[in-house]
Amino acid sequence: MLEENANLQVRKQVSACIVVQTFWRSELAGQKMNELRLNLFRLRQRQSKAAKIITAQFKKNHIRACMQRRIVHTRCLNDKGTMIQVWYRRKLEEARSREERQLQVRATRNKATVLIQSLARARSANHILQQLRVKQKQTEILQHRNATVVACCCRLYLSKIRVDRLRQERKKLFTLHFSIMTRAAIQIEAFWRGCIGRKYAKFALQKKKSRWKQLWSKEDEVNFYYNQVTGESRWKKPQELLDLERRPTCSNCAYYDAQIECSNCDETFCGTCWEAIHYGGKRKHHTFRTLYDYYNRRIEYDYDEFPSLLPSAVENDNNGWHLRVG
Numbered sequence: 127m128l129e130e131n132a133n134l135q136v137r138k139q140v141s142a143c144i145v146v147q148t149f150w151r152s153e154l155a156g157q158k159m160n161e162l163r164l165n166l167f168r169l170r171q172r173q174s175k176a177a178k179i180i181t182a183q184f185k186k187n188h189i190r191a192c193m194q195r196r197i198v199h200t201r202c203l204n205d206k207g208t209m210i211q212v213w214y215r216r217k218l219e220e221a222r223s224r225e226e227r228q229l230q231v232r233a234t235r236n237k238a239t240v241l242i243q244s245l246a247r248a249r250s251a252n253h254i255l256q257q258l259r260v261k262q263k264q265t266e267i268l269q270h271r272n273a274t275v276v277a278c279c280c281r282l283y284l285s286k287i288r289v290d291r292l293r294q295e296r297k298k299l300f301t302l303h304f305s306i307m308t309r310a311a312i313q314i315e316a317f318w319r320g321c322i323g324r325k326y327a328k329f330a331l332q333k334k335k336s337r338w339k340q341l342w343s344k345e346d347e348v349n350f351y352y353n354q355v356t357g358e359s360r361w362k363k364p365q366e367l368l369d370l371e372r373r374p375t376c377s378n379c380a381y382y383d384a385q386i387e388c389s390n391c392d393e394t395f396c397g398t399c400w401e402a403i404h405y406g407g408k409r410k411h412h413t414f415r416t417l418y419d420y421y422n423r424r425i426e427y428d429y430d431e432f433p434s435l436l437p438s439a440v441e442n443d444n445n446g447w448h449l450r451v452g
Contacts, residue, residue, distance in 0.1 A: 374394050376396040384417060385400070390409075391412065414434050426447075
């Protein structure tokens with residue numbers, strides 16, 4: 127039994143070895159077949175490349191030969207064409223020289239005929255001129271006599287027309303001067319009355335606004351305002367007194383009236399300077415307050431009150447400033 131088991135194991139090992147050997151040999155055969163196929167593919171590629179190179183070289187040689195033949199043919203044609211052109215140009219020059227000679231002969235003949243005709247016409251013209259000069263002298267004498275009479279009549283008529291025109295121009299100048307003087311007087315009177323009216327209106331406005339007086343409250347230790355006519359008293363400065371205050375100028379351009387006050391810069395700016403300086407960067411986040419509301423009325427704030435609102439969003443009245451609605 128032991129020997130039979132040992133024989134079975136040996137047989138199994140031998141069969142396993144045979145299987146491994148066949149598998150290994152098949153793998154080696156497959157690799158060799160792949161190598162042979164790859165070498166065959168490369169050989170075919172080289173053959174195709176060589177064939178392409180040979181055909182390209184053959185085509186180049188064939189094209190060069192054809193081009194050389196064409197060049198030789200075109201050169202022959204050009205040489206023959208130049209010979210024909212030279213012959214044709216010689217013939218044309220000969221024909222032109224003949225025509226020029228004929229034209230010169232015709233021109234000399236024409237000149238001779240023109241000279242003869244001019245001499246004959248000059249003689250006849252001299253005879254006619256002598257006759258015309260005699261007639262012209264007679265007509266000039268008559269024209270001079272008639273011209274003197276006509277000139278005297280024309281001068282009298284023109285002098286009358288000039289006198290009438292000068293009279294009309296003088297009359298127009300007088301009327302124009304009178305109208306200008308009256309218009310100037312009217313404009314001066316209107317300007318003077320406007321100045322006086324504006325002064326009276328300004329004086330009346332200041333008188334009306336000066337009815338408010340600033341007083342001191344001992345209990346609250348704060349200024350308050352009292353109206354002498356109505357007896358009204360309020361803590362905030364009235365709009366009439368705010369309108370009397372001088373408008374601040376822009377700290378940047380020093381030309382236009384200031385519209386906005388910046389708390390970080392501690393300066394006042396007009397609209398254009400504010401947009402130019404505080405457009406970007408850290409200055410874009412500065413807190414500010416507008417000095418005038420939407421209706422261009424001065425606004426009174428507290429000391430540290432900076433709402434960062436533009437004039438289009440603020441409205442001011444007797445109770446103070448507030449957001450504009452609508």
